[in-house]
Amino acid sequence: MAVVLLPAVLAAEAGGQKRFELDAATVGEALRQLPLQNLLFDETGELRRLINVFVDGTDARGGRLLEEPLTPTSEVRVVGAVAGG
């Protein structure tokens, strides 16, 4: 099972749960199982611009993003983009 880790604001919106174990083949499949759809994705279904996703420490925006493949041991970390000083 892949593991998805959430930052504090999203964890609060998911009932306080910060860590999810999910059966998912891609990043998109994993994120779409979370109870946070309208916070992660805008009304066109696009991942919000300032949300970054790291798979085993690698920025998925540098790869295939939502199509990035996961293994049963993948760790997916959702992170708000660093902005400002």
Added chain:
Amino acid sequence: MGVFLPIGTRKGLFFVRSADGRSWEVEGPLLPGWSVYHAMADPRDGTLHAATNNPFYGATTHRSRDGGKTWERSEELGLPEESGLKLNATWHLEPGADAELWLGGDPGVLFRSDDGGETWQVNRGLLEHPTRERWQPGAGGMCTHSVQLVDGTMYVGISAAGAFRSEDGGESWTPINKSVAAEFMPDPYPEVGQCVHKLLAHPKQPERLWQQNHCGVYRSDDRGDNWERLDGNGLPTSFGFPLALDSDDPDVAYVIPEQSQEHHFSAEGRLGVYRTADAGASWELASEGLPDRAWVAVLREGLAYDGAGNIYFGTQNGSVWTAPRGGAQWTEAVRDLPPILSVEVAAA
């Protein structure tokens, strides 16, 4: 005298309470991580509603039916894909007729909920308004920040788009901007494009509207068909954002002018509330107790009044000020909150 003020800030929601109007207690932050552009308690059932925004996770609303202990987020809120628009921010919540709830947002949009804020349907009359292509977002975006329902008529104020009136429950909207200046446009008196900063209808004289605009303070006595400009009558500047009325006296209004459109701080370097008691024919400074030397901003949702005539405002430097009817003496109820975005009065 019990007072309960839901205070929206850039860093969450705070409750400010007083049992006697003299000593104040602060609870919060609730909804940490969210900028609360506006929060209010629905007088029909006490449910707390908040227009919540986050730079990473978008624009939404939250509601609490247990006094803020637990919160639920709206499930369906967004713009239809064919509009080509995306919801940038949620701005203002307003109870409507029967069970309906209204939500104003950016870009110049309005939503209606019939299930207490769980799901929201976009108002097509505004979304597809024939003048929309002439609306130009300003520095503050294009927010529907004022939603008023009086005597069966609806009004909205949209920054950089103007004021609009609906007499069919929001199906269609008529621009009501005659004689309202848009000095930043090539035609200074266009049909639409005026930058309303706050619009209020008087609850007991429903044909009377007031607005603080980018270009002046105005009053209408015919539901917005005609407007009279009032800021040459004793106000230090024509620019500002907040506006408050007196629920018992339609001739009373309060504004907090700012220096100019380039300089968003209190006019003339003093934190001054200006009051008219003669429908805008003259304005008087009501600043006893307020700092004489101050460069403070009060945002469009930052000034509120209650049914007893008491007035309250919150500043960008985190202070909440209160005064009894007339504003003769101000007291700093709370200080050092995060930058205040909105102040409302709720049943204590």
